[in-house]
Amino acid sequence: MSVTIAEEPESSLAIARQSTEVLGWSIPACGVVVEGYYHSVAWRSVERAGRCINLKGVVHEFLFVDLHNWNPVNWAASTTAQLTKSPMASVVDVVIMKGRRVAGRLQLKDTPSASGLAKTCQQIVNNKYPSAKVVVTSNCAAEIRRRVGGKSRKTILSSRISSSTTESVAARVGINGLPRLRMAATVGRQGAIIGAIAGCVTGAVSCVRSYRRGELTISKAIQTMAKDTLVGSVSGAAGSVVALYAGAAIGGIGTAPAWIPAATALVAMTGASYFAGKGTTAAWNWAVGIVSANSSFALCCAPTLVSSDVSSEVGALWQNS
Numbered sequence: 001m002s003v004t005i006a007e008e009p010e011s012s013l014a015i016a017r018q019s020t021e022v023l024g025w026s027i028p029a030c031g032v033v034v035e036g037y038y039h040s041v042a043w044r045s046v047e048r049a050g051r052c053i054n055l056k057g058v059v060h061e062f063l064f065v066d067l068h069n070w071n072p073v074n075w076a077a078s079t080t081a082q083l084t085k086s087p088m089a090s091v092v093d094v095v096i097m098k099g100r101r102v103a104g105r106l107q108l109k110d111t112p113s114a115s116g117l118a119k120t121c122q123q124i125v126n127n128k129y130p131s132a133k134v135v136v137t138s139n140c141a142a143e144i145r146r147r148v149g150g151k152s153r154k155t156i157l158s159s160r161i162s163s164s165t166t167e168s169v170a171a172r173v174g175i176n177g178l179p180r181l182r183m184a185a186t187v188g189r190q191g192a193i194i195g196a197i198a199g200c201v202t203g204a205v206s207c208v209r210s211y212r213r214g215e216l217t218i219s220k221a222i223q224t225m226a227k228d229t230l231v232g233s234v235s236g237a238a239g240s241v242v243a244l245y246a247g248a249a250i251g252g253i254g255t256a257p258a259w260i261p262a263a264t265a266l267v268a269m270t271g272a273s274y275f276a277g278k279g280t281t282a283a284w285n286w287a288v289g290i291v292s293a294n295s296s297f298a299l300c301c302a303p304t305l306v307s308s309d310v311s312s313e314v315g316a317l318w319q320n321s
Contacts, residue, residue: 120140
């Protein structure tokens with residue numbers, strides 16, 4: 001039985017290939033920026049507090065300061081956040097400056113465990129931080145406010161940073177060994193979101209241009225954007241998880257300079273994102289072929305088609321290196 005698959009116009013195939021190539025490198029590029037920043041936070045935290053078990057608390061402080069200083073609203077208000085000089089300060093972790101004047105003092109808390117929550121609430125009730133507002137991770141804010149209730153008039157704010165983020169950033173230096181699967185799932189989900197956004201934007205820009213030139217129909221443009229979003233999501237997740245374990249494995253060697261685990265993670269992330277994207281693209285194209293041909297023969301040949309596509313990409317890269 002012969003199977004006839006309708007051929008795509010040459011322009012559509014060229015657009016698809018161009019979109020795939022742009023997407024193949026845009027996802028790793030976006031991931032490298034995010035991963036590079038997280039590694040910089042992790043190693044700045046190590047420089048400030050050493051390779052301590054509770055490094056995530058210091059990570060929380062750095063993330064908060066950066067988030068404050070990157071906020072355009074705070075630019076307009078001419079306020080900046082900075083860490084206190086001593087990492088051992090017990091009352092104030094961060095000061096808010098307006099020019100040369102201190103506009104606020106903050107105590108940051110990242111205590112999601114049951115005992116940590118109880119201790120933090122008790123400290124607030126006992127007025128341990130009389131001169132500072134208390135800023136807690138986003139996942140703890142509501143519970144701490146509920147427990148403290150009317151026992152204290154202390155201002156309790158959310159940092160808009162989750163404990164899962166601080167833990168995953170701290171894990172990149174490998175202090176507590178290789179990350180657990182739960183943390184890898186969290187990092188993978190974050191990478192998938194970033195990748196999906198990058199893929200959707202990349203696909204949208206390419207498709208809008210092609211549609212305006214009359215090279216794509218609306219249905220084909222929607223299909224291409226859906227493919228790019230899926231490829232971006234898979235690429236982002238794969239790259240983030242590989243980078244997490246690569247950085248933690250090398251970072252666990254205490255004598256390694258900070259740039260070595262960071263560079264290892266970024267290189268591993270780029271490769272994993274690229275080839276995960278290629279594999280997903282091959283699988284997508286096979287699936288589209290199945291729908292178009294409605295053939296059981298294509299279904300039987302699927303593994304061969306996907307592996308052949310990925311293998312050809314590896315071979316091409318090897319020859320060009």
